[in-house]
Amino acid sequence: MPIGxxxxxxxxxxxxxxxxxxxxxxxxxxxIDLEVVGLDPVELDMVEEDLDDDDDDDEF
Ligand SMILES: [Zn+2]
Known part of the structure; x- marks a missing residue:
């Protein structure tokens, strides 16, 4: 299993x-959420959450 x-x-x-x-x-x-930006080797990048998303923080 690949590991980043x-x-x-x-x-x-x-x-x-x-x-x-x-x-x-x-x-x-x-x-935190990480976006897969590379596969060989696996590279992960932080996802900025300030984009317009359907998922508002109504969990609080
Ligand atoms: Zn971490």
């Missing part, structure tokens, strides 16, 4: 073997 590194906490993040670039995974360690 969280750019925030540097934990190992397990990624689906058939994941595609642009997919978003979550860091198991700190919980």
């Amino acid at each position: 590194t969280c750019p925030d906490c540097e934990a190992d993040v397990h990624v689906d073997p058939d994941v595609d670039k642009g997919e978003v995974v979550s860091c198991e360690e700190c919980g």
